[in-house]
Amino acid sequence: MPDDLLTQDAPATYDASSIEVLEGLEPVRKRPGMYIGGTDERALHHLVAEVLDNSMDEAVAGHANRIEVELHADHAMTIRDNGRGIPIDPHPKFPEKSALEVILCTLHAGGKFSGKAYETSGGLHGVGASVVNALSDSMVVQVARDKTLYEQRFSRGVPLGPVEKVGAAPNRRGTTVTFHADADIFGHHKFKPARLFKSIRSKAYLFSGVEIRWKSAIDDGETPQEATFHFPGGLSDYLRETMNGASTYAEAPFSGTVDFQQKFRTPGKVEWAINWTPSRDGFLQSYCNTVPTPEGGTHVAGFWAAILKGIKAYGELVGNKKAAQITREDLIAGGCALVSCFIREPEFVGQTKDRLATVEAQRLVENAVRDHFDNWLAADTKSAGAILDFLVLRAEERMRRRQEKETQRKSATKKLRLPGKLVDCSSNTREGTELFIVEGDSAGGSAKMARDRKTQALLPLRGKILNVLGAASSKLGSNAEINDLTQALGVGLGSRFNIDDLRYDRIIIMTDADVDGAHIASLLMTFFFTQMRPMIDAGHLYLACPPLFRLTQGAKRVYCIDEAEKNELLEKGIGGKGKIDVSRFKGLGEMDAKDLKETTMDPASRKLIRVTIDEDEPGETGDLVERLMGKKPELRFQYIQENARFVAELDV
Numbered sequence: 001m002p003d004d005l006l007t008q009d010a011p012a013t014y015d016a017s018s019i020e021v022l023e024g025l026e027p028v029r030k031r032p033g034m035y036i037g038g039t040d041e042r043a044l045h046h047l048v049a050e051v052l053d054n055s056m057d058e059a060v061a062g063h064a065n066r067i068e069v070e071l072h073a074d075h076a077m078t079i080r081d082n083g084r085g086i087p088i089d090p091h092p093k094f095p096e097k098s099a100l101e102v103i104l105c106t107l108h109a110g111g112k113f114s115g116k117a118y119e120t121s122g123g124l125h126g127v128g129a130s131v132v133n134a135l136s137d138s139m140v141v142q143v144a145r146d147k148t149l150y151e152q153r154f155s156r157g158v159p160l161g162p163v164e165k166v167g168a169a170p171n172r173r174g175t176t177v178t179f180h181a182d183a184d185i186f187g188h189h190k191f192k193p194a195r196l197f198k199s200i201r202s203k204a205y206l207f208s209g210v211e212i213r214w215k216s217a218i219d220d221g222e223t224p225q226e227a228t229f230h231f232p233g234g235l236s237d238y239l240r241e242t243m244n245g246a247s248t249y250a251e252a253p254f255s256g257t258v259d260f261q262q263k264f265r266t267p268g269k270v271e272w273a274i275n276w277t278p279s280r281d282g283f284l285q286s287y288c289n290t291v292p293t294p295e296g297g298t299h300v301a302g303f304w305a306a307i308l309k310g311i312k313a314y315g316e317l318v319g320n321k322k323a324a325q326i327t328r329e330d331l332i333a334g335g336c337a338l339v340s341c342f343i344r345e346p347e348f349v350g351q352t353k354d355r356l357a358t359v360e361a362q363r364l365v366e367n368a369v370r371d372h373f374d375n376w377l378a379a380d381t382k383s384a385g386a387i388l389d390f391l392v393l394r395a396e397e398r399m400r401r402r403q404e405k406e407t408q409r410k411s412a413t414k415k416l417r418l419p420g421k422l423v424d425c426s427s428n429t430r431e432g433t434e435l436f437i438v439e440g441d442s443a444g445g446s447a448k449m450a451r452d453r454k455t456q457a458l459l460p461l462r463g464k465i466l467n468v469l470g471a472a473s474s475k476l477g478s479n480a481e482i483n484d485l486t487q488a489l490g491v492g493l494g495s496r497f498n499i500d501d502l503r504y505d506r507i508i509i510m511t512d513a514d515v516d517g518a519h520i521a522s523l524l525m526t527f528f529f530t531q532m533r534p535m536i537d538a539g540h541l542y543l544a545c546p547p548l549f550r551l552t553q554g555a556k557r558v559y560c561i562d563e564a565e566k567n568e569l570l571e572k573g574i575g576g577k578g579k580i581d582v583s584r585f586k587g588l589g590e591m592d593a594k595d596l597k598e599t600t601m602d603p604a605s606r607k608l609i610r611v612t613i614d615e616d617e618p619g620e621t622g623d624l625v626e627r628l629m630g631k632k633p634e635l636r637f638q639y640i641q642e643n644a645r646f647v648a649e650l651d652v
């Protein structure tokens with residue numbers, strides 16, 4: 001599409017009045033971590049993602065079809081699109097300022113809150129552009145609109161002058177942002193051409209309606225200094241490229257696109273591609289509105305649910321009884337998958353948008369993929385058979401391994417000296433067993449009655465365990481609480497840790513829903529992270545989510561995780577008769593066994609959070625420990641709080 005065609009299509013309603021202001025700018029330079037997850041290399045590259053995402057949003061909304069990304073010799077970055085251009089007319093709320101200035105100098109100013117100017121955008125907070133501006137020692141924004149070229153310059157978030165007309169732009173429109181990251185913030189970190197190249201290329205795969213041009217003045221010896229990306233083949237091409245010639249069970253990947261509008265009468269779509277291979281570990285890369293979500297989220301949960309249900313149903317259809325044993329774990333092991341969804345008003349965890357939290361996405365993606373998968377399996381019986389056999393094999397292997405461990409556990413249990421206060425479960429196999437690490441003895445009381453004796457064990461911990469990050473390893477061995485814990489788990493510390501010795505399937509930290517509880521949980525997580533990391537990697541560590549409130553109305557009883565949920569329910573009503581009675585649990589000990597079981601312990605009704613670590617980014621893990629254990633308790637608490645609200649990775 002040539003530029004002028006796009007110009008004619010642009011609706012007249014996208015102007016300053018579509019930009020809403022919710023709050024003022026200030027803390028970005030003081031606390032960059034809050035907005036871009038740190039000040040390291042990953043955070044630096046996130047600046048480019050923010051500006052590029054804004055151009056991608058223009059493209060996905062149908063207003064731009066070309067984006068140029070350029071890395072200059074001085075490490076400044078330019079991102080240019082041929083979209084509508086950021087509005088430059090005076091903003092209705094601040095008549096003395098242009099919308100451009102409001103957008104770049106105000107947090108929470110944006111055109112993506114209402115869905116009027118954009119339908120399914122990656123941007124949603126109205127924060128990205130202003131954050132990049134605040135963290136750049138120089139930023140120049142040029143807007144070509146109405147045949148005129150406008151420009152405004154900034155330094156560290158402060159305008160150096162008003163927006164000015166700098167020339168004519170008869171055949172051009174769009175936004176050009178050039179910024180230079182502030183070394184006061186990012187220190188010695190510099191842009192890496194290879195990293196930029198990779199993320200830009202993936203953007204082009206995610207939206208075939210855009211052409212992205214890459215240019216770099218810096219030669220790293222491996223990355224092309226110029227390239228043009230346009231991939232009409234979308235995700236299945238991307239998957240083929242990513243799998244890099246590995247042999248696969250299906251001849252062609254199972255891939256497709258479903259338009260939610262057509263199918264469910266709601267805006268958005270999902271695109272996916274998956275194939276299984278014997279020759280490498282599986283992976284899943286997920287995106288929402290072209291924003292990478294390395295930690296997955298609801299769209300990913302929906303995707304795996306569709307695949308799992310589909311393959312099991314197919315197994316039943318062809319009379320393969322063993323298909324019923326397949327779990328999500330088996331699917332993931334050799335499955336290489338890409339999932340990209342576009343939804344309206346996505347909810348992410350944090351400004352770096354690592355995880356999608358929109359509940360709706362799970363149902364939409366699952367339903368969309370499920371139909372297609374059933375048809376695909378039925379149509380290509382050769383591939384379907386090969387995949388089914390492979391997955392059944394994986395399931396059997398997994399069960400055999402577990403069996404071996406169970407036998408080991410039995411004999412290990414006899415030999416082991418178990419701590420006196422451990423309330424063990426009666427099952428003598430590891431499969432399906434859980435250890436609840438509970439805070440305080442009083443909680444232990446109701447937990448004892450609430451537990452399932454066969455599969456649920458309890459270990460009450462008294463007081464706060466040693467702040468192990470500060471302690472030398474030699475001190476660890478002499479700490480009584482830590483000794484009890486490692487004995488109960490059946491494992492050694494650090495290099496002596498062997499995951500096969502683990503005596504339980506799930507280790508669940510269950511602490512009060514208050515600051516102290518959060519502190520203890522973070523101490524424990526840090527301890528596990530530094531001493532028993534493979535246990536976290538293999539997905540054995542969980543946080544329980546005890547509720548904070550109980551609402552009773554006549555015979556009706558409901559529980560709420562936090563203040564917000566309580567208020568919402570009080571407003572909506574809970575469907576009982578008479579007055580609503582609110583009780584707040586000060587700690588686990590205040591809950592009776594029935595409450596505790598129903599809300600926190602019973603696998604049928606509880607919520608659990610699986611503790612995970614983002615492996616991709618080396619900077620990340622350090623951050624986690626720092627955030628959990630650093631000098632600021634409020635950050636720790638925030639971490640727990642943020643995560644405690646997220647319940648997408650529900651217990652099954």
Ligand SMILES: Nc1ncnc2c1ncn2[C@@H]1O[C@H](COP(=O)(O)OP(=O)(O)OP(=O)(O)O)[C@@H](O)[C@H]1O
Binds near residue numbers: 084085
């Ligand atoms: N390249 C662009 N073309 C057109 N409008 C833009 C462009 N970049 C930014 N905008 C406008 O500026 C607003 C603010 O951008 P900003 O990145 O600060 O927030 P956002 O994209 O709304 O949300 P997020 O903080 O999640 O990125 C956008 O909502 C959009 O209206």
Ligand SMILES: [Mg+2]
Binds near residue numbers: 050053054122123127
């Ligand atoms: Mg944005």
Ligand SMILES: [Mg+2]
Binds near residue numbers: 104
């Ligand atoms: Mg903004």
